[in-house]
Amino acid sequence: MVPSPMLFTSKDASATPETYERNLSMQDGRPADAEMARVLGTTPIRMVLDSSGAGIAHWKHDPLHGVVEPMTHHVIMSYNCAVQRMERRSGKSVVTGTFRPGVVTIIPEGSSSRWDIPKPVDVVQLYLPHASLMRVADEADIATQVNLLERTAQPDPVTSRLLLSAADCLVGNEALDTLFRQQLIDLLSTRLLAAHTGVPAAIQPVKGGLAPKILHRSIERLRSDSDVDVSLTALASDAGLSRFHFCRAFKESTGLSPHAWLRQHRLEQATDMLRNTDASIMSIATTLGYASQTAFAAAFRKLTGETPSDWRQRMR
Secondary structure, eight states, X not given: OOOOOEEEETTOTTOOGGGGOOSOOTTTOBOHHHHHHHHHOSOOSEEEEOTTSOEEEEEEEOOEEEEEOOBSSEEEEEEOSOOEEEEEEEXXXXXXXXXXXXXXXXXXXXXXXXXXXXXXXXXXXXXXXHHHHHHXXXXXXXXXXXXXXXXXXXXXXXXXXXXXXXXGOOOSBHHHHHXXXXXXXXXXXXXXXXXXXXXXXXXXXXOOOOOHHHHHHHHHHHHOOSSOOOSHHHHHHHHTSOHHHHHHHHHHHHSSOHHHHHHHHHHHHHHHHHHHOOOOHHHHHHHTTBSOHHHHHHHHHHHHSSOHHHHHHHHO
């Protein structure tokens, strides 16, 4: 099984900034989650960290006037807040920018800068280890030097939309959450390689779908009601492909990403149980792997526009 991600919310009393401190020397830099907790002086609304070292965090923080010290991750940020001007100082370089939806900011690993942000900020951040970026570059057959550029409020609506969608990436179902997060991080990495490395990266086109036997085996794994690992890493390994190529080939074969396919399958299971059984909503939620009845109801309503109980009543 893939280790469960760590989730912190504003209601978690134990999630103080000190929670994120790690025993790393300042020469190496802090992990991004630790450094952001330190400099922002608060806790994230939501944060998910996984075994690869990558993470996604949603913060709402007060005005900031301080130095972001070197980190062991690339940090990519997108904004969902009121338009405001800000200033970023790196050595003798001073850059002003405007925070607004549709722009991104990139802090490459190991860099340091002073920030002066006069108003509160609502921001979603991706914490990306350089090794993860290199893996995607290798899997995508990108022959270019991988050095992310420093960006300050750079217009990039594609990356911005992708990253903002991560703020709502958890639905309380471990299998779905893991697949969504892994696919999103790989997709964001691909976009960063193409748009923010200084040299335009040519992504190799899809060469075809999965072989029928491999597709069947992948779908059976996704359909399994047992405790089988359905992470993108496990699916790709079982198919003998990289994560990048597996995800593209699966979508070529089915028209859906692995996450979208599993989400659709879970919805079909849910509607079948609601229509043809008298099982309680709680029981259905548990059977389908949701953490709670509330999480299941929210996910169901997002896909159908109705609560499970309203849908059941209408269909009977």
